[in-house]
Amino acid sequence: AAVMAGQGVEQYRHAEFQASLAAFDRAIELAPDVPVYYTNKAVVYSAYPRYKQVRPERECSLQTDMDYQVCLAVKAYLSNQQGLEARPLYWRSRVALAESAFNLQRYDESARLLQEAVASIPTSWPVRARLGEVYVKTGRPGLALEHLEESLAVTKDRGLSVPALVYLGRAYRDLGKPEQAVQPLERSLKLEPLGAYTP
Numbered sequence: 775a776a777v778m779a780g781q782g783v784e785q786y787r788h789a790e791f792q793a794s795l796a797a798f799d800r801a802i803e804l805a806p807d808v809p810v811y812y813t814n815k816a817v818v819y820s821a822y823p824r825y826k827q828v829r830p831e832r833e834c835s836l837q838t839d840m841d842y843q844v845c846l847a848v849k850a851y852l853s854n855q856q857g858l859e860a861r862p863l864y865w866r867s868r869v870a871l872a873e874s875a876f877n878l879q880r881y882d883e884s885a886r887l888l889q890e891a892v893a894s895i896p897t898s899w900p901v902r903a904r905l906g907e908v909y910v911k912t913g914r915p916g917l918a919l920e921h922l923e924e925s926l927a928v929t930k931d932r933g934l935s936v937p938a939l940v941y942l943g944r945a946y947r948d949l950g951k952p953e954q955a956v957q958p959l960e961r962s963l964k965l966e967p968l969g970a971y972t973p
Contacts, residue, residue, distance in 0.1 A: 775805035779814065786818055789828050794818050802856075809867040812857025816850040816874060847877045865891045869901060872908075881912040892921070899928035903938040906945070915945035936962045 782797030798815040805811065822831050823843050834845035851874035858867040872887035888905040895901060903925035909918035922942040929935040939962035946955035 775801045775808065775811070778804065779808075779811055782811075782814060782818075786814075786821070789825055791818050791822060791825070791828050792832060795831075807860050809857040809861040809864050812853045812860065813867065813870045816853040816857075816870060819846045819850040819853065820874075820877070822846050844878075847874065850874050851878055863894070865894050865898075865901075868894075869904070872904075876908060881908065884908055885912070885914075897928070899925040899934075899938075903941075906938065907941045910941045910945050910948065913948070915948040918942075918945045931961055931965060933965055936966050939965070 778797050778801040782794045782801060785791075785794035785797060795815060795818050798811050798818070801808070801811045802815070819831065822828060822834075823846065830842065831846060831849075834842050834849065837845060839845075840848070851871070854867065854871040854874045858864070858871050861867055868887050868891045872884045872891070875881075875887060876884040885905065885908050888901060888908060891901050892898070892905055902921040906918040906920075906922035906925065909915065909921070918941065922938045922945065925938045926935055926942070929938070939958040943955045943957075943959035943962070946952070946958070
């Protein structure tokens with residue numbers, strides 16, 4: 775299984791996506807309880823839209839029930855869902871499924887999965903930051919504040935803090951508190967003077 779998964783990773787690097795999917799399928803067949811195989815397969819599905827030179831994914835390109843890119847997002851979601859079912863307590867699978875749910879505009883599910891991940895690994899600043907970001911993007915800025923502040927308490931004012939600072943500023947803005955929004959945004963500009971980070 776590990777050999778097949780390694781082949782899948784190598785084929786992915788060479789933009790041989792269909793072969794990569796087949797390799798991960800074989801790895802899953804041999805070791806169905808290894809969650810990273812499902813996650814890697816989902817990554818391949820998610821990569822198709824970014825690589826226009828790659829031949830379209832076979833099944834999604836032949837079906838007519840949904841848009842091609844939606845089909846790819848559904849396949850990524852289902853693969854991540856299988857990975858979580860294989861190892862329900864593995865937080866990385868939960869976060870991967872949350873990302874897939876978000877891509878399908880299943881925002882409540884995405885937030886719930888991230889909340890569950892935070893509950894199992896409360897000191898993970900990236901997961902807290904992502905949960906705060908999801909809350910801001912889905913119009914629930916009040917719920918975002920605690921998670922963004924907790925993330926920033928770990929990263930302090932380092933480059934890693936920029937996304938959380940930007941979303942903290944947006945959260946305060948969306949709550950109608952422009953004065954409080956200014957400070958985190960100014961801090962983000964000190965870390966990234968050109969304001970290159972665009973959420």
